[in-house]
Amino acid sequence: MGMYLDSKTAYILFQNETKRPYFVDKSLMLSELFPLVDNGGEYICITRPRRFGKTVMANMIDTFFNKMNDSSDIFNSLKIAKDESYRRYQNQYPVIHIPFNDLMQPCHSYDDYIGRIEKQLLADLKAAYPDVNMKGETSVASALLNILAADDTARFIFVLDEWDFIFHQSFASEEDKKNYLLFLRNLLKDRPYVLLAYITGILPIAKYSSGSELNMFVEYTMASEEKYSQYFGFTEEETDMLFERYENSAIKPKHLTREGMKSWYDGYHTKSGRRIYNPRSVVTSLKNNNFGNYWTSSGPYDEIFYYIEHNVAAVRDDLALMIAGIAVPVKVWEYAATAMNLQTREEIFSAMVVYGFLTYENGKVSIPNRELLDKFTIMLQKEPSLGYIYRLAKESRRMLQATLTGDTETMVEILELAHDTEVPLLSYNSEAELTAVVNLVYLAARDNYRIEREDKAGIGYADFIFYPETDKNADCIILELKVGATPEAAIQQIKDRKYALRFRGKIGEPQRYTGRILAVGISYDKEGKKHSCKIEVIEDGKE
Template sequence: MGIYLNSSTAYTLYKNETKKPYFVDKTLILEQLFPLVDEGTNYICITRPRRFGKTVMANMIASFFSKAQDAADVFDCLKISQDADYQIYRNKYNVIHISFNDISRQCTSYEQYIARIEERLIKDLQKEFPDAKLAQEQSAVDALTDIYTDDCSIRFIFVLDEWDFIFHQPFITENEKMAYLSFLRSLLKDRPYVLLVYMTGILPIAKYSSGSELNMFTEFTMAKSPAFSDYFGFTQAEVDDLYLRYQNTCKDMRVTRTGLQQWYNGYHTASGEQVYNPRSIVQALRFNELSNYWTSSGPYDEIYFYIENNIRAVRDDLTLMVSGMAVPAKISEYTATSTDLKTKEEIFSAMVVYGFLSYQNGTVSIPNKELMDKFSDMLKQEPSLGYVYRLANESDRMLQATIAGDTETMEKILDLAHDTETPLLTYHHETELTAIVNLVYLSARDNYRIEREEKAGIGYVDFIFYPETDKNADCIILELKVDNTPDAAIQQIKDKKYAMRFQGKIGEMSKYSGRILAVGISYNRTNKKHKCKVEVL
């Protein structure tokens, strides 16, 4: 057994994964790989945001095909064991499994990085094929070619995880990125010893030259490729099953199924299916708490990195998205490889690739509360966002003024929006007013669950604020009007019986004991003034 060639590492890691209480069996992806192995010389690259199960899948594939160790004890009880060809493919192949994110702390240059990989692979090949009389100074390509030349029945399945890891390291230059692509091309392209290459990463394969060094790969991205969609991220049915396990084992449940939906859902495959962030789902159920698990490894600065070169181009769209809206966008996933993002297309494309935004039907949106919290943090901490920053930082005062019925302060805060000439504030539609109102109540999300356009009574209310941290806090129903009066908004709340959402629904009455506030906010496009009214129902 070697480090890369026929290693037992993948078997050990995947076996441990299957023992975890919230393991999800996705082994049926192997059924789609069997024909590719039969055909030979196939190349697929599957890209997904981080923490979407790429490494678990790579370990599973390597442990299934590799002849390093009989994995019957792992796979006999999984879905793939029901396939008629299960025994034919299991543990029958030479597998070269390389995790490109396995980097020593001493590595400070590309030369060290790539030399370490080649040296380790050569050692593995020398040990496995002593009769080939391979020299340590040989390249990996030459060594593999010599082995195949001696015996053309010896071919390899390559499982390459985190292929783009090196692109994120501070020591690599643009020329070295090209050298790395050339290394992969030389190792893999048109080589008779290649049976199958299964490669994963975050970035789609970068097309740095007209020749497209890695154009032998068929790429499968989340936004544009329906194939393999079910195997990365958790589907609705899978989360339902995991939640049932949680209910059967947790004695003091603090996580609701609705909470999982709000916090971690919101991504879409190219086929339109909704998927959840798998790491966050597992962590929430395991630790019995809804929290920022996926984004906890990177602060809001990570989001800001993508927009800092052209804040003005995306500022208004960010405001709309923080309001829960989707905005039109042209996504070109290859632009995510750029380190100098300037156009709105480049910025949003990168944010989709890295999982900060969700893409569906030509629009981008913030997928869930876990990401929404990070975007909200950014809006409140970056002065370069201009009016967005100013309004977001008034949100604490806005909530307190609303609870106190201080409509004068509410109106002054809303009128701050007109310190700028941004087109968002022309208020041609209630959409823009909705975005600004959402912004000035940004801090309310710390203590409230805010729902938009929710069915309440006999109509759909603009905003309902459900107390989350303090069930004795005031409940808020908020209605917006353009070129009308706040009194008309309050009257609509009464006429359509929106308060029934708190008063009359079974199960809701016992949850909330605070006052129910009806809040009307209007905007007059002629005099460019806001008017507010607060009434206790």
């Protein structure tokens, strides 16, 4: 039993995971691997954004197949135990499990990094197979071939987690990265001792190889392949189950809602359109009894800006539309995420999809959820290079204050400010473009409100509804947009379609919101090229 060969580490980590209150049983993934083990010589690579359960899955696979650790105490109570062939595969194989992101101690060069891994794995092999002559051996591949020559049943399952870690390290040069690909090729490709090679990471593996080094892998990404999708991230049904556990827990008072969970952490999609929630954020919010930026907190807002800083002009207008909740057509090339200099619009958005900052569905990209939108919002208010988007976003606190106080002159002034810029969105050929600008000038409102666009209310769909989140006594806002009509017509629509019903609780339940309900109409006259605003209090909850 060594550090990489038949280690105990994965068993301990996965056992701990199964004991957590918000554990989700994904063990049926194992049944999909059984046929691959039977075939032998299979190579699969599953890539997902950070914190989507890749490492938990890698630990589960190691724990199940690893012949040195009896895992019956873990798996007998999981779904996989119902598979009739479960026992035939459990704890039957030698497993080499390398978490490439586990440095153990600081590394200052690629040779140091890969040298430690090779040295430790060789030591593990020599300790496990003392009767095989490996004296003086320095190649892991040669050592494994010697083992197979001595015992023709010695075939290994490889579990390689975060395979792409090296590509994000400053100590690795371009030449080092090529050498790393050669290391993987020499270790795995066409090797008879490989029973199954299971690799995970963020970046697509074969696409990083310019030749045939790693072309034996079949890749499964969230955007391009449906297979295995249900095992990474949480489905609607799984999130429902976890929220029910939360509701039945001893936590008091409870600050989360299922609706809020969807707004904050939903938004990713598999190729077939199945909705996927960010698992780390869902679990952390349930444990903390609070909505927050739990996934993106591991990387600051400038991590998002990194992808666009070299060519802001190519994506600036698209960002404005996505902030407005409008999906933008783009061709996603997942291999583009590996480019060192992201220059084109397609390369930039492709990288952001691969890393999880955007989601991709039906040929369009969009910002997945409130958690990511908050990070984009911070970026828009801190980066002057974003031009008109930055200038409008900086006015957003003044816009909210003017709305709450009924100062329509200031509201018009801020909207007209857009005409002093190069804002291409302001052709206003449709309300979608006006919607994008309105989103920008109300960015600051997201600190205190949950803002829903095209929200069902009364007998129709309101353009925007602002739900107070930090103070339930704060004013509620219903905002309707009109191009080629008056703000009075917008307010009349709010009244006629009874949008204010959205703020009333169900019969017999206490009122959720007790502040005023403001009807806000914003219009744009194409001929006069002027904005108009009107605000009316349609209900006063304090009366």
